[in-house]
Every structure is written in C-alpha cells, then in structure tokens.
Amino acid sequence: MTQTRLEQALDAMQATPGDEAARLAFFAALADSEVMLLLAGEAEGDRIEPELIEADGAQFVLAFDSEERLAGFTGAAAPFAALSGRALAGMLAGAGLGLALNPEAGSGAVLLGAEELDWLADTLSPAPVESRAVPHSLHPPELSPELVGAMDARLARAAGLAQAAWLAAVTWGDDSTGHLLAITGAPETAQPALARTISEAVLFSGRDLRVDVGFFAPDDPVIARLERVALRFDLPEPETPDTTARPAPGSDPDKPPILR
The missing domain is CATH 3.40.1350.90 (Uncharacterised protein PF11572, DUF3234)
Structure with missing residues (x-):
C-alpha cells in the first residue's frame, strides 16, 4: 500500500x-x-x-x-x-x-x-491581518526550497479558487521587507481561505518570516512588475464537483462537528 x-x-x-x-x-x-x-x-x-x-x-x-x-x-x-x-x-x-x-x-x-x-x-x-500596503520594489524570491514546495503543494490543492500566483521578495513603502505572494483570478469569497493556507505554510515552516498574500486583477500594474522577477505558480483547473452529495460532518473546516 x-x-x-x-x-x-x-x-x-x-x-x-x-x-x-x-x-x-x-x-x-x-x-x-x-x-x-x-x-x-x-x-x-x-x-x-x-x-x-x-x-x-x-x-x-x-x-x-x-x-x-x-x-x-x-x-x-x-x-x-x-x-x-x-x-x-x-x-x-x-x-x-x-x-x-x-x-x-x-x-x-x-x-x-x-x-x-x-x-x-x-x-x-488566527485569521490573516488585512493590509492595503503597496510594494515599493520587487526582487527574486529568497525562500527555502522546502517552503516554496509547501506553498506550491497548497496552491495545487486550491484548484479552481484562483488562476495564478507570483512569489517575490518585496520592500514596502515603509522600508520593511519580506515576501509577497500575489494571486490573480480569486473571487472575494475564496480569498480568506487562500490567505490562510499560505499563512499556515509559513507557520509550519518553523521560520520567523513575513509573507504577505495579495489579490490582484490580471491587468494590475503590479503583476507586470512581478512577471520580470517573481516565481510563477499556475493553479490547476478544478474537477467537476458532485453537486448531489450532502456535506459530511467536518467537511467544512470553518464548521467543525459539535461534540455531544
């Protein structure tokens, strides 16, 4: 097996x-x-x-x-x-x-x-903290292969929730630094789950890192800047869902079963 x-x-x-x-x-x-x-x-x-x-x-x-x-x-x-x-x-x-x-x-x-x-x-x-900061400069990513692989695996499991993502090192307007994962094609309802899954990848890496998750339109100028330096992930197409199945207890992570 x-x-x-x-x-x-x-x-x-x-x-x-x-x-x-x-x-x-x-x-x-x-x-x-x-x-x-x-x-x-x-x-x-x-x-x-x-x-x-x-x-x-x-x-x-x-x-x-x-x-x-x-x-x-x-x-x-x-x-x-x-x-x-x-x-x-x-x-x-x-x-x-x-x-x-x-x-x-x-x-x-x-x-x-x-x-x-x-x-x-x-x-x-913990839910990810929302911010509207704008990246000042973007650079090739500097994360470990293990963490990049963990992000890739999590994005692959998010089939249908977005179209693509770009990972880059970033310097923000306040001169703070970190990494940015920019995601396109994600409906607003899917954005919290995507931000959380990437946040968890960072948490479980055991490293004290700042990785911000941003959501952008495909024609946003930030995406054009990212395409020059960032690592791109293409999310797979979703499988056709079975709309007749009744959700089992615990299938929604935001609504765990209730103990009797």
Missing part, C-alpha cells in the same frame, strides 16, 4: 525525535489530511459522539487515516465521521481529549495529548 502524506510525515517525526521541523511537518500534514473518527453511535445532524479509550490516565478519541485501517481495528461495520484534521482539532480544542491515530497499527500509530491538539487548534485559528 502506498504511504499517504500523513504516514510519511509520521514516519519522519518518529525517526527523528526532537526534530522540530519534522514535528511541524507532521502537524501540517495532519491538519490537511482527512481522517475517519470512530463514533459511539450514528451522527445526528452536525452532532457526533466520538468513541473514547483511556490510556495513561487520559481519554483519547480514535481516528484513522483510511477506512481500511478503521475496519481492521473494529472488525465490523462501525459509525464514523470523515473530517479534516483541522476540523478535528477545532472540535476537540479545550475538551481535554487526546487523539489516538491509527491505534494498533504499529509504526503508523501515535498518541497525541490534549495539549498538543489545543496547540494545533490555536496555531490554525
């Missing part, structure tokens, strides 16, 4: 204890991945009751990175909710519950304490 991004990140974290970059990469993968949360009973609308286990005097919900692993653990059909790790962290924040990921799966298993989930929820919760 091909390893998922979450499995690869967990393997890397477990192979290098104390490596902060590996730990952050694992939590970034967890936030972006879909997990199957084992339930004590069928969901009632957006209200769910997770199955709990106790270990070392603490309680943990059980989640799996595939339906196959969930079925292997339960040995029979069982109710579950498919949701993102980000939604799960938001749901469990402050509840005093940890996460048992892939229990009994050997190297693919890990116990995360309540404080780690609270940290993840806090890390994911």
Whole structure:
C-alpha cells in the first residue's frame, strides 16, 4: 500500500525525535489530511459522539487515516465521521481529549495529548491581518526550497479558487521587507481561505518570516512588475464537483462537528 502524506510525515517525526521541523511537518500534514473518527453511535445532524479509550490516565478519541485501517481495528461495520484534521482539532480544542491515530497499527500509530491538539487548534485559528500596503520594489524570491514546495503543494490543492500566483521578495513603502505572494483570478469569497493556507505554510515552516498574500486583477500594474522577477505558480483547473452529495460532518473546516 502506498504511504499517504500523513504516514510519511509520521514516519519522519518518529525517526527523528526532537526534530522540530519534522514535528511541524507532521502537524501540517495532519491538519490537511482527512481522517475517519470512530463514533459511539450514528451522527445526528452536525452532532457526533466520538468513541473514547483511556490510556495513561487520559481519554483519547480514535481516528484513522483510511477506512481500511478503521475496519481492521473494529472488525465490523462501525459509525464514523470523515473530517479534516483541522476540523478535528477545532472540535476537540479545550475538551481535554487526546487523539489516538491509527491505534494498533504499529509504526503508523501515535498518541497525541490534549495539549498538543489545543496547540494545533490555536496555531490554525488566527485569521490573516488585512493590509492595503503597496510594494515599493520587487526582487527574486529568497525562500527555502522546502517552503516554496509547501506553498506550491497548497496552491495545487486550491484548484479552481484562483488562476495564478507570483512569489517575490518585496520592500514596502515603509522600508520593511519580506515576501509577497500575489494571486490573480480569486473571487472575494475564496480569498480568506487562500490567505490562510499560505499563512499556515509559513507557520509550519518553523521560520520567523513575513509573507504577505495579495489579490490582484490580471491587468494590475503590479503583476507586470512581478512577471520580470517573481516565481510563477499556475493553479490547476478544478474537477467537476458532485453537486448531489450532502456535506459530511467536518467537511467544512470553518464548521467543525459539535461534540455531544
């Protein structure tokens, strides 16, 4: 079986204890991945009751990175909710519950304490700050290949939310410096999600960096300036959505399921 991004990140974290970059990469993968949360009973609308286990005097919900692993653990059909790790962290924040990921799966298993989930929820919760600053000068980007790759992967998963993006180093009118990711073709409703996903890529890089996300019309003069020095990303075309499917609990990261 091909390893998922979450499995690869967990393997890397477990192979290098104390490596902060590996730990952050694992939590970034967890936030972006879909997990199957084992339930004590069928969901009632957006209200769910997770199955709990106790270990070392603490309680943990059980989640799996595939339906196959969930079925292997339960040995029979069982109710579950498919949701993102980000939604799960938001749901469990402050509840005093940890996460048992892939229990009994050997190297693919890990116990995360309540404080780690609270940290993840806090890390994911801040909204980007809006600004109308105008770039004074633009230069080729100077970010690490790892961070550029993380941005590229996140933009690829944002198919249909924008057309293209340009990354450049920037000096602002107040002489402050950083980087600018300029995005074109993004409707106003998609802009907060795009800004947040790039902000998270920077946060999970473990580096203290300033990367501003701006939204521009394709014919904005700033784009012409960027084309001379910036790294360009082209976002993929969206897949045709299934308009008949009913959203599952936790499928909207801004509306996590409610614990019963």
